[in-house]
Amino acid sequence: MASAALAGGADAGSARRPAPATIWLLALTGCAAAATALAFALTNEAIGAELGEPLVIALLNDWITVSFVSCGLVAWWRRPESRFGPLMIVAGFVNFLTTLSWTTSDVPFTIGQSLDLLAPVLFLHVFLAFPTGRLDSRFQRVLLATAYALAIGLEIVRMTLGGFGPHNLLEISSNVGAQEAVTRVQLLGVAACCLVGIGVLVARRRRVGQPLRGSLALLYDAFGLALVMIALLFGSLVFDGPAVAEIRWATFVALGLAPAAFLVGLLHSRLARSAVGDLVVELRGDPAPAELRDALARALRDPSLELVYWLPEFGSYADLDGRPVRLPSRDGRATTQIDRGGEHVAALLHDPALEDEPELLAAVTAAAGIAIDNGRLQAELRARLQELRGSRVRVIEAGQKERQRLERDLHDGAQQRLIALSLELSRLEESLDDDPDARLRLVEARGEIAKSLDELRAVARGIHPAVVSGHGLDVALEQLAARAPVPVRLSVAVPGRLPEHLEMAAFYLVSESLTNVGKHAQASSATVVVSRAGGQVVVEVVDDGVGGADTERGTGLRGLADRVEALDGRLRVWSPQGGGTRLRAEIPCVS
Amino acid sequence: MRVVIAEDSVLLREGLERLLTENGFDVVGSCETADDLLLKARSYSPDVAIVDIRLPPTHNDEGMQAALELHARHPSVGVLVLSQYVEVGLAMKLLAESADGAGYLLKDRISDVKEFVGAVERVARGGSAIDPIIVSTLLSRQRRDDSLSDLTPREREVLELMAEGRSNQGIADKLVISLRAVEKYVSSIFGKLGLPSGATDSRRVLAVLLYLRS
Numbered sequence: 136m137a138s139a140a141l142a143g144g145a146d147a148g149s150a151r152r153p154a155p156a157t158i159w160l161l162a163l164t165g166c167a168a169a170a171t172a173l174a175f176a177l178t179n180e181a182i183g184a185e186l187g188e189p190l191v192i193a194l195l196n197d198w199i200t201v202s203f204v205s206c207g208l209v210a211w212w213r214r215p216e217s218r219f220g221p222l223m224i225v226a227g228f229v230n231f232l233t234t235l236s237w238t239t240s241d242v243p244f245t246i247g248q249s250l251d252l253l254a255p256v257l258f259l260h261v262f263l264a265f266p267t268g269r270l271d272s273r274f275q276r277v278l279l280a281t282a283y284a285l286a287i288g289l290e291i292v293r294m295t296l297g298g299f300g301p302h303n304l305l306e307i308s309s310n311v312g313a314q315e316a317v318t319r320v321q322l323l324g325v326a327a328c329c330l331v332g333i334g335v336l337v338a339r340r341r342r343v344g345q346p347l348r349g350s351l352a353l354l355y356d357a358f359g360l361a362l363v364m365i366a367l368l369f370g371s372l373v374f375d376g377p378a379v380a381e382i383r384w385a386t387f388v389a390l391g392l393a394p395a396a397f398l399v400g401l402l403h404s405r406l407a408r409s410a411v412g413d414l415v416v417e418l419r420g421d422p423a424p425a426e427l428r429d430a431l432a433r434a435l436r437d438p439s440l441e442l443v444y445w446l447p448e449f450g451s452y453a454d455l456d457g458r459p460v461r462l463p464s465r466d467g468r469a470t471t472q473i474d475r476g477g478e479h480v481a482a483l484l485h486d487p488a489l490e491d492e493p494e495l496l497a498a499v500t501a502a503a504g505i506a507i508d509n510g511r512l513q514a515e516l517r518a519r520l521q522e523l524r525g526s527r528v529r530v531i532e533a534g535q536k537e538r539q540r541l542e543r544d545l546h547d548g549a550q551q552r553l554i555a556l557s558l559e560l561s562r563l564e565e566s567l568d569d570d571p572d573a574r575l576r577l578v579e580a581r582g583e584i585a586k587s588l589d590e591l592r593a594v595a596r597g598i599h600p601a602v603v604s605g606h607g608l609d610v611a612l613e614q615l616a617a618r619a620p621v622p623v624r625l626s627v628a629v630p631g632r633l634p635e636h637l638e639m640a641a642f643y644l645v646s647e648s649l650t651n652v653g654k655h656a657q658a659s660s661a662t663v664v665v666s667r668a669g670g671q672v673v674v675e676v677v678d679d680g681v682g683g684a685d686t687e688r689g690t691g692l693r694g695l696a697d698r699v700e701a702l703d704g705r706l707r708v709w710s711p712q713g714g715g716t717r718l719r720a721e722i723p724c725v726s
Numbered sequence: 727m728r729v730v731i732a733e734d735s736v737l738l739r740e741g742l743e744r745l746l747t748e749n750g751f752d753v754v755g756s757c758e759t760a761d762d763l764l765l766k767a768r769s770y771s772p773d774v775a776i777v778d779i780r781l782p783p784t785h786n787d788e789g790m791q792a793a794l795e796l797h798a799r800h801p802s803v804g805v806l807v808l809s810q811y812v813e814v815g816l817a818m819k820l821l822a823e824s825a826d827g828a829g830y831l832l833k834d835r836i837s838d839v840k841e842f843v844g845a846v847e848r849v850a851r852g853g854s855a856i857d858p859i860i861v862s863t864l865l866s867r868q869r870r871d872d873s874l875s876d877l878t879p880r881e882r883e884v885l886e887l888m889a890e891g892r893s894n895q896g897i898a899d900k901l902v903i904s905l906r907a908v909e910k911y912v913s914s915i916f917g918k919l920g921l922p923s924g925a926t927d928s929r930r931v932l933a934v935l936l937y938l939r940s
Binding site for chain 2: 543546547550551552554557558559560561562565581584585588592595596601606609610611612613619621622660
């Protein structure tokens, strides 16, 4: 494909900066080309008749050539990894080559004339290939291929049909009518391609969106204007519109302005680098990791910026709180990876428009280096904490499951058998009405079994309070309140059932607290309130006893705190001397 | 009297079947799941259903749910819930609507055949049977204003038996005193506790339990 060949040929420098000598040589060649074109125009009186004032036309043509070549050189120097600069340089020189048609020698004339419409198509190519120098969709490649075919293919066809004067080496026959028809098709075709190109640019400009990216919007406006002018000029030529000469001049001016807009954009991103300076100053103040993101967002002028850290041990990205983050798979967000010392440390998720300013991104990420390391350490620490908390919950849950299984085994096994045995003894007793001694012994045996059952029940209940999992917190707490050592006012305002581990925690909390009230508080009454509000379950046990409960001494309260904290909750105890004890647990509860 | 049994332990289920049959009951159905129980209770119209509180599949509260449903939908069928632990909260849940034809006993009680058979008969006739542990737990409950302390020891005994669901005659037999004496104690208790007297056996069970619970 023509476009690929052209772009590929110009992109030989790949990611390395071009040698300064190359730049200077190309710059000098550009100047020489401009001078040569001027000379062509001034020495050939024939073009005056066709295009208007030769000097004006030559100067405007040089304006385009110089503009594209010089801006192309700057772009190549600044972004050697992009093909955009070389593509602009090629466009500039091809624009010069078209002026060969102003000469009166056969070969240069034929070459110049055959390239006549290639220049505008190359401009279209440049505009669509911004900023990488590549066309990013199949549609655009097809559009450009069509345009190139129209520009070169039909030009040669046109030249074979004659009508270009005595220097046209390609002329085979002289069929002016056919030539003019082909010209119309060619001009309208290229104009249509330009109009489609405008559509593509408008769509891209919409995506830029952000107010701070004004220079980028200006750039697309300049590109769009140039394409509008090309289309307008070709339309006027085909339909013999008025003021063709003026339109031509305006078109040339607009075409030369487009690379200038690109230069303004580059300057703008240079200005943006002063934001990097601000960032460096800010980072010198050693900001907290939480502030780093904001500082980076300011420096990059992207309020939507996200900073995620790479945790190799976990094999995933995480935010500052250690929560795992998945990188978006191109849903309107772009990702820039940050490496330090050859090691991948973090990634920025940002507006795709920032990809047009790779130097800014590179400078900002380089400046943020140490602060990013700090943030990453924090993220790693928090991730470990979360992992630890998770494993604590799992340990508690596993313990609970195991206890539940044990209780069930006791219930289904020993307890049932003992009851059945007692029942059998009882029936035996009925049948022995004439042996009082044996009856007495059977009654004693049944009494022993009853005692065993009581003990077994106490053991089973200690292992796992089945009533909690079976019938819910309110039922289980009622029994606790009924057996409490002081009068208890109980209020359970929790609609429906809570997750089992929460019910279990609340049950143990109340059970342990009421036991403490009986042991230490010397209280005359207590209140137990369980409620659910704002995504958390709140358990409160208040007594009117002597207070002074020590949260640190004694394993009771510490054990309760552990249980609550394992569920990500918080246990607080107020126990002033003589002022009673108030224990409040808040446990998060989603669902 | 027609009985349906829902108990998932084969040992106990068969024991219960034998025990009840030997004592003149007609065991019209026995099963091990709550769904089966509801089905059998509908098709065999028993006088009483004996239900284990923990039934498959989860062994959590299927038995209790079935008992509550039966109690609400078929008031003519007495429901006697058996459990290896007795909880005040569960008793109150079962009796929430009425204590008519409702019973809640510790499983161990079945080995005291005479008492157990009496309880099943009471529930089948629309009376109630509340486990003594429930009653004693409620009685021992700490209170701010303890009007129970006004009761004489004998009155306390009568109150306990009354709360278990026994009739005046049943209380008289149990304490080996005259029916007349029981009636005197009962009206004295109701007076001291400020409860409305003259209720049927099961009504007064609920009244006493609610009083003790408050």
